[in-house]
Amino acid sequence: PSASFRLDPGFTIAPVHRRTFGSFVEHMGRCVYTGIYEPGHPTADEDGFRQDVLDLTRELGVTTVRYPGGNFVSGYRWEDGVGPVAQRPVRRDLAWHSLETNEVGIDEFARWARKADVEVMYALNLGTRGVQEALDVHEYLNHPEGTHLSELRRSNGTKEPHGVRMFCLGNEMDGPWQTGHKTAHEYGRLAAEVARALRAAEPDLELVACGSSNSSMPTFGAWEGTVLELAYDQVDYISAHAYYEETDGDLGSFLASAVDMDYFIDSIVATADAVGARLKSPKRINVSFDEWNVWYQSRFNNAPVPTTWEQGRPVIEDHYSAVDAVVVGSLLISLLRHSDRVTAACQAQLVNVIAPIMTEPGGGAWRQTIFHPFALTSRLARGTVLRVQVETPTYATERYGDVPLLDAVATHDPATGEVVVLVVNRDRAEALDLEVGLAAFGDLSPLEAWTVGGDDPYARNTADQPDRVRPEPLDARVLTGGTLSTRLPPVSWSVIRLG
Numbered sequence: 001p002s003a004s005f006r007l008d009p010g011f012t013i014a015p016v017h018r019r020t021f022g023s024f025v026e027h028m029g030r031c032v033y034t035g036i037y038e039p040g041h042p043t044a045d046e047d048g049f050r051q052d053v054l055d056l057t058r059e060l061g062v063t064t065v066r067y068p069g070g071n072f073v074s075g076y077r078w079e080d081g082v083g084p085v086a087q088r089p090v091r092r093d094l095a096w097h098s099l100e101t102n103e104v105g106i107d108e109f110a111r112w113a114r115k116a117d118v119e120v121m122y123a124l125n126l127g128t129r130g131v132q133e134a135l136d137v138h139e140y141l142n143h144p145e146g147t148h149l150s151e152l153r154r155s156n157g158t159k160e161p162h163g164v165r166m167f168c169l170g171n172e173m174d175g176p177w178q179t180g181h182k183t184a185h186e187y188g189r190l191a192a193e194v195a196r197a198l199r200a201a202e203p204d205l206e207l208v209a210c211g212s213s214n215s216s217m218p219t220f221g222a223w224e225g226t227v228l229e230l231a232y233d234q235v236d237y238i239s240a241h242a243y244y245e246e247t248d249g250d251l252g253s254f255l256a257s258a259v260d261m262d263y264f265i266d267s268i269v270a271t272a273d274a275v276g277a278r279l280k281s282p283k284r285i286n287v288s289f290d291e292w293n294v295w296y297q298s299r300f301n302n303a304p305v306p307t308t309w310e311q312g313r314p315v316i317e318d319h320y321s322a323v324d325a326v327v328v329g330s331l332l333i334s335l336l337r338h339s340d341r342v343t344a345a346c347q348a349q350l351v352n353v354i355a356p357i358m359t360e361p362g363g364g365a366w367r368q369t370i371f372h373p374f375a376l377t378s379r380l381a382r383g384t385v386l387r388v389q390v391e392t393p394t395y396a397t398e399r400y401g402d403v404p405l406l407d408a409v410a411t412h413d414p415a416t417g418e419v420v421v422l423v424v425n426r427d428r429a430e431a432l433d434l435e436v437g438l439a440a441f442g443d444l445s446p447l448e449a450w451t452v453g454g455d456d457p458y459a460r461n462t463a464d465q466p467d468r469v470r471p472e473p474l475d476a477r478v479l480t481g482g483t484l485s486t487r488l489p490p491v492s493w494s495v496i497r498l499g
């Protein structure tokens with residue numbers, strides 16, 4: 001089969017937002033303890049942070065990190081995690097049936113974030129708490145000095161305010177599994193009041209209301225409509241969460257996961273804009289896609305509920321295959337092509353818990369297959385996202401009907417003149433010949449070209465063989481007349497940078 005498209009620097013969607021390459025650190029499983037933090041580890045620095053994980057975080061190209069949850073946050077008391085570590089209480093975490101020792105709290109995490117050179121996106125507990133807690137943690141984080149909680153932060157060793165810009169107003173409040181789960185009406189009112197109070201303290205914060213936990217929630221659509229009717233003027237974003245997995249050996253549908261992501265985003269935007277129209281508001285609500293990934297949730301749902309209370313018990317440590325990496329690459333394509341409305345996103349999570357980075361306690365850290373498309377996209381996608389209209393064969397899927405074999409997006413950086421093409425071949429058996437018309441950009445030639453996937457879709461990286469799946473060089477040429485020509489392996493994600 002073959003496919004093609006043409007690019008033009010004038011057909012732009014929006015800037016590439018650096019926040020598209022966000023990640024997520026939850027107090028869950030081994031994400032924090034033996035993930036980012038492991039005092040006594042051979043690479044631990046003076047604060048107990050693993051430098052091997054810090055190095056991989058920087059290499060991954062992560063920009064913004066959501067913290068501290070997740071379902072965890074809906075029972076969390078932020079003040080447990082500040083002050084002298086020896087005096088911090090041990091608590092039950094009901095979300096993951098584990099113990100939280102609070103050795104890491106917001107000051108430690110913010111220190112880690114500075115070292116990793118990432119922005120903190122702070123999630124507030126609106127499960128068991130509300131307006132007062134939100135104001136208190138905001139005062140602790142952002143008030144410069146001279147008040148009780150800003151002075152407490154200063155006496156705990158952080159003189160300057162943390163300067164957090166983005167706050168999530170709770171987590172997955174539509175989900176019956178959430179501690180303090182609410183109806184859309186209950187939540188919309190609370191979100192509006194928390195937002196109003198926070199803005200009285202600091203008007204230009206960026207505030208995210210909870211949207212649906214996935215597109216198959218029974219309340220999807222109605223939830224967003226009600227919440228935004230109640231909080232439209234107070235918030236800037238509505239959140240989206242989505243996890244994908246291959247079920248019943250249906251690889252064809254799994255490879256088409258981005259079709260669902262496209263549908264999910266388009267439906268949220270349409271719902272938000274419909275509310276805006278009813279309210280006669282010129283304001284537009286953007287989407288914070290602050291949890292997305294491949295997650296074999298069906299395995300997790302069948303796992304026995306723990307009977308003991310422990311800290312740092314491994315939870316949902318999925319080991320990813322090459323095909324999982326191809327799907328992650330395609331989800332990044334979907335996020336980029338929606339850059340006009342998706343202006344922040346977080347792959348969930350960063351370390352050990354459904355994560356691109358894995359660690360051995362006391363041992364090494366290594367890259368899962370899904371690390372590679374994320375790192376390459378974050379490094380290479382620059383400037384402006386270009387509109388792409390593909391000519392491609394389709395194939396039939398169980399879940400989504402006929403789906404294009406090729407999915408693609410491109411970016412153009414007017415500052416350097418570079419063009420980056422990101423593509424997925426969903427064909428399970430055959431390579432796809434691709435031609436991309438680039439004549440509108442003048443003379444371009446490939447500077448680098450990489451592909452992930454190909455011959456063994458179920459190959460995995462392990463601690464012993466951490467580089468089994470990694471980006472392989474892709475043969476790509478520009479023909480006379482300015483046409484990029486390449487052959488995409490079956491089940492592959494690829495990126496080509498031209499300049």
Ligand code: AHR
Nearest residue numbers: 026070071072171172348
């Ligand atoms: O990322 C794992 C969990 O998935 C998060 O805690 C929750 O928000 C979502 O359901």
